[in-house]
Amino acid sequence: MHPERKILLVVNPVSGGTAKDEIFNIAIARSKIEPFELLIYQTTGVEDLEAIGHLVSTQQPERVIVAGGDGTIGMVARTLAQTEAIMGIIPAGSANGLSVDFALPTSFEEAFDIALGSHVIAMDAVDINGDICLHLGDIGLNALLVKNYEMNDSRGKIGYAKEMLKTLSEHNNFRVQIDYPEGRLETEALIVIIANGAKYGTGVNINPKGSISDGFFELVIARRLNFIESAKILTGSTDFDPDILQIVSTKSAHLVCPDHGVHFQIDGEYKGEVKELRIEIIEKYVHVAVPAPHP
Known part of the structure; x- marks a missing residue:
C-alpha cells in the first residue's frame, strides 16, 4: 500500500563542509518504518527557492525537513509561510544558530526524532527591507x-x-x-x-x-x-x-x-x-x- 503521508527532505550538500550521506540514509530508513513517501531535493544555488516552492505546492508534503544552515532553513521557511505544513530542522550548517536557539541535538538520528515529532510551535519572522x-x-x-x-x-x-x-x-x-x-x-x-x-x-x-x-x-x-x-x-x-x-x-x-x-x-x-x-x-x-x- 502506498503511504499517504509525504515528507520533503531539502538538503544543502555543501553546508558545514561535511558529507550528507548519513542524513540520506536515516531519512530513507525512517520512510520505511513510519511509513511515508520521501521526496528529496538537493540545493544547487540556482533557483532553489522556486524549485522548492514548486515541490511544496504540487506535492503538498505534510512536513519539509531541512538539512543545512540558517540560510537554507530561511529559504525553505519562505515556501511554507502561513501554511499548515510543518518544518523540521537537521543541524548541518557551519554555525547552526537557529538550531542552537531551539536546543536541537547535533546527532542526526535524534534531530530526525524531533523533526518528525509532535511538538510544534508557530514561530515569528522579521521582515527586513523585504x-x-x-x-x-x-x-x-x-x-x-x-x-x-x-x-x-x-x-x-x-x-x-x-x-x-x-x-x-x-x-x-x-x-x-x-x-x-x-x-x-x-x-x-x-x-x-x-x-x-x-x-x-x-x-x-x-x-x-x-x-x-x-x-x-x-x-x-x-x-x-x-x-x-x-x-x-x-x-x-x-x-x-x-x-x-x-x-x-x-x-x-x-x-x-x-x-x-x-x-x-x-x-x-x-x-x-x-x-x-x-x-x-x-x-x-x-x-x-x-x-x-x-x-
Whole structure:
C-alpha cells in the first residue's frame, strides 16, 4: 500500500563542509518504518527557492525537513509561510544558530526524532527591507565577518575563528539613527543586531530578552567591546551599562546610517552594504517541530 503521508527532505550538500550521506540514509530508513513517501531535493544555488516552492505546492508534503544552515532553513521557511505544513530542522550548517536557539541535538538520528515529532510551535519572522529573517540579522562587525567568511570559502569553526581575527582588525564603528514606536536613538555603534532569536551559533546568548514566538524582535545595540558587559550577556543578565550596550524590544523600526553604507547580513548570508533598514515583525510565520519542553 502506498503511504499517504509525504515528507520533503531539502538538503544543502555543501553546508558545514561535511558529507550528507548519513542524513540520506536515516531519512530513507525512517520512510520505511513510519511509513511515508520521501521526496528529496538537493540545493544547487540556482533557483532553489522556486524549485522548492514548486515541490511544496504540487506535492503538498505534510512536513519539509531541512538539512543545512540558517540560510537554507530561511529559504525553505519562505515556501511554507502561513501554511499548515510543518518544518523540521537537521543541524548541518557551519554555525547552526537557529538550531542552537531551539536546543536541537547535533546527532542526526535524534534531530530526525524531533523533526518528525509532535511538538510544534508557530514561530515569528522579521521582515527586513523585504527579506525574511528567522533568526538574527545585523549591521556592522558580525556582517563583515560573514562577508569575509563567504569570500574566503572558509568552512567549520576553525575557519570562522580565523576570519574573526581578521574582521576585528578591519572593522570601524558607525553612526546610526533608530526610530521605533516607543522612541528614538542616535548613537555610534560597533554592531546593531536585529534579533528574533537569542543565540548565535557559537552558543553566545546575545539576546537574553528574546523569544522566537512572542510577537516582538529585539534591537541589540553594542557601542563598543567590553568584557564586563559581554560577561553579563553570557550569564543571561539584562542589567547592562547603557553607555556600552542597550536592548530594545519592539514590533517595527527604521534604521538609518547617515554617513556611509554599513555591512549587513541576514541569517548568515551577506547582503551587501546598506544605509537604511525598515523592519517589521511577522507573527506566527511558520510552524516548526522543536524539542518538547522539559517537565
